[in-house]
Amino acid sequence: MNIKKLFLFITAFAMILPLSSCSEEPEDNNIPEENTVVIEPIETPSQSDEESSFSEPESEEPNESKEPEEPKIPMPEDESLLILVNPWNYIPEGYEPDLENVQGKYNLDKKAAQSAKDLLAAAKEAGYNMQLCSAYRTVQKSAELYSRKVNEFIGYGYSEADAKVEAAKWVAPPGTSEHHTGLAMDLVSSDYWSYYSDLEHDYEKFDSFKWMYEHCDEFGFILRFPKDKQDITGITYEPWHYRYVGVEAASYIMENGLCLEEYLELINE
Ligand SMILES: [Zn+2]
Known part of the structure; x- marks a missing residue:
């Protein structure tokens, strides 16, 4: 125990x-x-x-x-294609483009002429017979056109000073027309002249305008005076006026809905 x-x-x-x-x-x-x-x-x-x-x-x-x-803003190899001529920038004195015939009596700078011909050929293939009604214009020719317009307004009873202001809305005063560069052309389709006797904003209603607006950049051209850029360009809407800047710059400008002045501001930033 x-x-x-x-x-x-x-x-x-x-x-x-x-x-x-x-x-x-x-x-x-x-x-x-x-x-x-x-x-x-x-x-x-x-x-x-x-x-x-x-x-x-x-x-x-x-x-x-x-x-x-970011993707760099494309620039043309030849920067002379970006020459700016508008109401505030006169064509440099003695500027003389090397001209080449494009259609009828109308010539453009050789840098743009072939592209313009290619554009006209492509438009024709799409069914649009595009006709130039202005291309390269000398300062002398602009002086004549402007003076004629001033006299027209004086005939309507305007003072000479007012007539000059009014005329400038229709015809660029000599030295300020982009046509002096040889890089700009006015064109509409031949059917337009069956309905109108002068260039009018209504041209935007034509199918040929829509085709041009969509395809111009493929040939290096831009619609130079868009409707919503009049304050920047100083020129009223011109659905017939195209300007050559080269394919890359043209594509950038058209795709981004710019005018030439805005594009130049971007690349100079
Ligand atoms: Zn024009």
Whole structure:
């Protein structure tokens, strides 16, 4: 019995020991808890490793930062194609384009003539018989046309000063007409003349105008005086007047709905 009691006592004592060691566990836990606090910063680097793996997309940012480089605005190889002649910019004195015949009595600068012929041929293939009614014009010729218009308004009773202002709305005063460059032409389809005797805005209603508007840039031409740009160009809407600037610049201008003045401002920024 004594031995059994001793055995039980030892057994009971042995059971208390683990309990007491268990009772230490919270203390041990305290230490581990502190350790986990210590561990956390150890984990943090591992997290920051993850961050750095997340930062791989960030490393793609340089690719994104390439985007601001954006497609460059195309420029013609020959910058002389961008010559600006408008009410505020006179044709340089002595400017003389090297002319080539395009149609009938109408000539353009050699730089634009072949493209104009190609445009006329393509229009014909599409069913439109385009006819030029103006192309290269000398300053002298502009002076005659302008003077005739001034006299017309004086005939209506305008003072000479008012007549000059009115005439300028219809005929560019000598030196300010884009036709002096040899890079501009006025044209409408032959059927237009069955209905009208002068150039009028209504030409925009013709299918030939719609075709020209859609395809002119493929041949390096732009609609030079759009309806919504009159304040910038200084010229009223002219659905018949096209200007050669080269294919790349023309495509950019037409696709972005610009006028030449706006395009020049963009490339000079
Ligand atoms: Zn014109």
